[in-house]
Amino acid sequence: MKFVKTAIEDVVILEPTIFGDERGFFMETFRDDEFKAKCSEQVFIQDNHSKSSQGILRGLxxxxxxxxxxxxxxxxxxxxxxxxxxxxxxxxxxxxxxxxLSAENKKQLWVPAGFAHGFYVMSDSAEFVYKCTDYYSPEFEVSLKWNDPALNIQWPLVNSALPNLSSKDENGLCFADAPKFT
Incomplete structure (x- = not known):
């Protein structure tokens, strides 16, 4: 597994080594000792799996x-x-x-605590799986506005159409008004 630093040092791309032939492929998707040595000393306690259609944006x-x-x-x-x-x-x-992130490129992304996270589905549909270091607690969840100009995120919107959002995300907070970690 290759651990690639991003523009934000704590956010890391994991690129697995893929062994394949005409029969298919094999790859390790997680190895605790390498993750702790090269990425973070975290323990994962919850796994999630979601499926979404093209144009859906979940987050931030x-x-x-x-x-x-x-x-x-x-x-x-x-x-x-x-x-x-x-x-x-x-x-x-x-x-x-x-x-x-795609089924084809098989990359993973490590997003540490203290970050808002979201994703936009570019393909017809996508299945997204992730490990978490703490349990989901909806009473403490915050949603940031996906298109806040202060963030200047260049979402690759299919046909430039507005994304499909949940009501929670429609009512997301502006970055300036959102709670921060101090």
Whole structure:
């Protein structure tokens, strides 16, 4: 597994080594000792799996308590995945990283606690799986406005159409008004 630093040092792309032939392929998707040595000393306690149709944008979400680090990958389809630094003490506060994750490229993204996270489905549909370092706690969840000009995220919207959002995400907070980690 290759661990690739991004423009935000704590956000890491994991590129698995793929062994394949005409019969198919094999790859390790997670190895605790390597992850802890090269990425983070976190323990994962919850796994999630979602399926979404093209044009759906989920996020940008984070929890103010029971904060979650997430190790993300796509097992079917393609998404544009985004992490926004919500840590006021960080030199990259307010900045974001965006990465295409797909079943084809098999990349994973490590998003530590203290970041808002979201993804946009570019393919007909996508299945998204991720490991979390804490339990989902909806009472502490915050949704950031996906298109806040302060964030300047360049979402690769299919045919420039507005994304399909949940009501929670339709009513997301502007970055300036959202709770931060101090």
């Amino acid at each position: 979400h984070y929890q103010t308590q029971n904060t979650q680090g997430k190790l993300l990958r796509v097992v079917s389809g393609e998404v544009y995945d985004v992490a926004v630094d919500m840590r006021e003490y960080s030199p990259t506060f307010g900045q974001h990283v965006g990465v295409v």
